[in-house]
Amino acid sequence: MLELRRIIAALSPAVLERLGLKAALRQLVARFGKMHPAKVNLRVGANSAGFPRQIQEVIYRVAQECLQNIAKHSKATHVNLLLQSADKRIRLSVRDNGAGMSETAEADKPLSFGLAGMRERAALLGGTLTILSEPGKGSLSSWICLANRCWRDRMGWQGMAKIRVLLTDDHTLFRQGIRTLLSAEPDMEVSGEAGNASDAVSVARQVRPDVVLMDIGMAGMSSFEATRLIRKDRPKPVSCSCPCTTTKTTWRNASTWGPAGTF
Amino acid sequence: MGASGYILKESPVDQLLTAIREVHRGGSFLSPRLLTRLVDGFRQQGSGPRQPRFGT
Numbered sequence: 492m493l494e495l496r497r498i499i500a501a502l503s504p505a506v507l508e509r510l511g512l513k514a515a516l517r518q519l520v521a522r523f524g525k526m527h528p529a530k531v532n533l534r535v536g537a538n539s540a541g542f543p544r545q546i547q548e549v550i551y552r553v554a555q556e557c558l559q560n561i562a563k564h565s566k567a568t569h570v571n572l573l574l575q576s577a578d579k580r581i582r583l584s585v586r587d588n589g590a591g592m593s594e595t596a597e598a599d600k601p602l603s604f605g606l607a608g609m610r611e612r613a614a615l616l617g618g619t620l621t622i623l624s625e626p627g628k629g630s631l632s633s634w635i636c637l638a639n640r641c642w643r644d645r646m647g648w649q650g651m652a653k654i655r656v657l658l659t660d661d662h663t664l665f666r667q668g669i670r671t672l673l674s675a676e677p678d679m680e681v682s683g684e685a686g687n688a689s690d691a692v693s694v695a696r697q698v699r700p701d702v703v704l705m706d707i708g709m710a711g712m713s714s715f716e717a718t719r720l721i722r723k724d725r726p727k728p729v730s731c732s733c734p735c736t737t738t739k740t741t742w743r744n745a746s747t748w749g750p751a752g753t754f
Numbered sequence: 755m756g757a758s759g760y761i762l763k764e765s766p767v768d769q770l771l772t773a774i775r776e777v778h779r780g781g782s783f784l785s786p787r788l789l790t791r792l793v794d795g796f797r798q799q800g801s802g803p804r805q806p807r808f809g810t
Contacts, residue, residue, distance in 0.1 A: 665763075702777055718756065
């Protein structure tokens with residue numbers, strides 16, 4: 492098995508010769524997209540074409556392994572694949588918001604082909620591969636190569652950027668229930684609550700949420716007016732999602748007022 | 755300037771989570787039951803999907 496891995500590692504991915512690193516990574520991401528629903532955000536720094544050939548190969552292989560692991564084991568919805576370089580330091584990081592794994596999980600499976608292969612590959616050029624992961628918090632794999640010296644990733648675990656949600660509902664219990672549900676999600680957090688539409692507008696100004704959940708049919712200011720004001724406040728329009736009641740009247744209102752920009 | 759998504763309070767939790775993620779990504783979301791009602795509404799108004807006509 493080890494021998495086989497060495498042979499695989501020694502093989503030069505032909506795609507690199509043909510397309511160059513940036514396009515090869517794009518192709519990798521496109522292929523990943525065909526077998527996995529997660530959205531991959533790929534960012535490649537400007538001077539990647541100037542990396543030594545061997546470095547390009549390791550970057551490609553590590554990225555490939557990371558995506559394969561995500562496809563196989565994680566239930567990620569978002570993946571960030573980032574390749575940056577500054578001075579003589581090159582950093583490849585692959586971050587996902589999937590199931591994550593406990594630190595012991597890797598030790599429990601010493602024969603884990605993917606991770607061992609990744610480490611071996613990463614060590615080939617004196618780089619360091621760090622994998623940070625926590626159950627339920629996704630994982631971050633990062634390969635860093637500083638000239639020819641090993642360099643330890645000192646970034647530490649940083650939580651993923653979460654979707655910040657503002658809850659608007661006149662029933663406290665309902666808000667609490669939704670808050671509990673969203674808190675269990677690795678990629679979401681409740682950043683504010685409001686008991687009516689007019690409060691929602693002022694809370695949204697303070698907490699700048701990414702998504703607003705707005706009940707329809709609360710007393711006072713109409714939810715549609717509040718939604719309009721919240722979107723107007725933001726230079727980049729905030730997205731609003733309305734949990735609405737099921738009564739026919741409410742829905743008729745919704746289809747009259749709300750969906751103008753949606754449908 | 756309207757909302758990007760509409761979901762019913764009786765929807766399963768999974769739908770709410772999907773709606774939030776989808777709307778955050780810049781997409782839109784409509785509960786399947788609302789979609790059914792909307793399509794029915796259009797049909798009743800006569801502006802809904804029509805049978806394609808091929809040259810006579």
